[in-house]
Amino acid sequence: MSTTSPQEVDRVRAAVLDADHLVRALATGRRKGQPVPVVDGREVRRVELRVVDLKAGRHLQVTAYDATQAHTSNHAVGEQAAAAVDALLAQPFANWHVDTATETLQLRVTRKGAPLLHVSAREEAVEVSRGHDRAKDRLLREDDPVLVALGISDAQGRVKPSRQAKYRQVEEFVRLLDASLTEAIAQGHVRTPTADDPLRVVDLGCGNAYLTFAAHRFLTAPPEEGGRGLAVRMTGVDVKQQSADHNGSVAAGLGIDADFVVGSIADAELDRAPDVVLALHACDTATDDALARGIGWDAALVLAAPCCHHDIAAQLRATPAPEPYAVLTRHGILRERFADTLTDALRATLLRREGYRVDVVEFVESAHTPRNTLLRAVRTGGRSDDAAGEYAALVAAWGVRPRLGELLRRSPA
Template sequence: MATESLADALARTRALLLDPETLVRAVASGRRKGLPVPRVGSREVRRVELRYVDLKAGRHLQLTSFDETQAHTANFATGEEAGGAVDALLGQPFGNWHVDTTTRTHQLRVTKRPEAVVHTTERAEPVAAERGHNREKPRLLAESDPVLAALGIADAHGRIKPTRQAKYRQVEEFLRLLDSSITDALDKGHLRRPTEDEPLRIVDLGCGNAYLTFAAQRYLTHVRGLPVRVTGVDVKQQSADHNAGVAATLGIEADFVVGAIDAAVLPEPPDVVLALHACDTATDDALARAVEWDASLVLAAPCCHHDIASQLRTAATPAPYALLTRHGILRERFADTLTDALRATILRLVGYRVDVVEFVGSEHTPRNTLLRATRTGSRGSEDASRREYDDLVATWAVTPRLAELVGIRGD
């Protein structure tokens, strides 16, 4: 891809950021090789999001900066104030700028020299910018987005149905994680950049009624301007029939495969694997398929955890941990934690970087843990991790299903 002068590319980016009519959202992230971590004021930041919001005092540029632990928001009046804030950000050594406007997406990556590689995609149809200001996070899919009505989350007037608020929240939080995970993986070169001919292939394993499949498709193509092709897999024929109907209503191409996660045949191996609330060891099946396919990015929110819980019931509890498993409810919770800790470790052992995060507040669903795994190929501290893993499974006398599936045997 052609490089150009960094100063010229940043000047074009500045003009897009300072247009309060057309900017939808922009994200600055990463840092340039060999330079310090970017700062906002005195704080080091991982990324900064920009959008315009309509306040009582008029339209303002809103900057949300994310450090290691929290988000900080500041608003700047359009004109000189916003110009000053944008210039300060453009002066920081961010490695990437991603700018969504109503008509195009503009991505700028800074090379080592430093020069800029810019990729601009025109949208098939313009999108509207969400300018609402509330204390909540900005919405990624507007309530009036047609995908929400097609999924039955919004009514025909584009308002979220009172009974579907929790689902909308879950979809939004999931998209937020998907968005930042994809940005991070693209920035670090762990995910290939999709093109119209080679779209990002995303599979949703145990997709059910495909809320997240369709929301991801809509958000990534329509708001982020990334070409994607989604496939849903579920054992239920009824889900595939329903989902094919939704795809037809939305006029999009998507594939729905009827079959078990551990056996489903896909036209091509996917880049991204999603598995949200697939039951019990179906999550292990999904993680094992991701490993088999060498998927670049995996987002899995486990559901019920019966397998390790039942192994804990039958094995003798090692000293001095009897109190952890004496009471049924504590044993179940401990089994959840042990299962997901083992899953994360196994994925690390086979070359993934893994975080375990909360993807939606526990008031919305108790099943709110999400494993996020990015394939880096690095097995840096394999020996130490393997020893810790072996100790843990030997101490508790458990055999994780995922270990069997990916061929990791206990000592």
């Protein structure tokens, strides 16, 4: 943004630099036609700012996230902090979300570069926490009651050694949900929830509901505790009655108002269509079922982390590869890896065809799990003819029939 900033940008700048009242600020996304924002020489996806009290005095803490890591720097309140904020405002971020003790500011930069600002006052002022204990950048503390109830942490509030990978998965998934939801609300693709009309989130194939409870906890926790402070109605869907009974018991113990529906992903009935659809490691074509339900519901935001990809892999074994690409499927291990890539590429293309903007990202490092791909889809408008053509050409070339394509073809929509 230019040095002669519009009034809207000046107000956001002032709120971020108000060390007495800032709770948290987020800069996310990039403006259309602009390069990826760069912080300290690194391309970044999002930046989080908060005020911390260190031994050296009060500082503005800036945490920048690239594709795999978080990079934190601290800037003394005053000229140093102002310079850091000005440098961030100069980057082509598409959205700024600022929570203060008394209000929330949401700044969105349009395609033409015009800043649009929405300000909402809090009904009650919140207390600002400036402790440095969040420097490890955890959205859910190890001693959070939700993690203890789920068996990820022990009774002393420490993550169990055997559950470190699960903790990391849940933490990174919630982080992506946070960034995606912030951007989608700022751009007007997801409505701002209210107490009378809460954000409706469904977790398809929830199992023991690690994601359901973690997402609910983070989204509803007040900003002073590091959460979003949103009104949320959460629903988990799983085919097992045992899972529903167990999850209902956990929810009751935590005082969480959540529904758990017994049924398959394809057939589960909800009283109202959700705004957000989540699916973490739904196996093979169950991911296709989840994506099809999200599209059928016109969900504003879909986050799906696929699991195994047996369906397309089996089809590749039975169908000759187009020339000159036979080498991609000649060897078993290469065929399996290519099947993973082809499956998710087809899914992403179908989502684009149906009117979604799609990112395929790594949501947790492969050292923690090989199942680390995530499809992030935001509904933005009408169908894409370009994507339809790309999809048709791809399935014709490889002679495959993706499950998601079949489900959408059968859909009345």
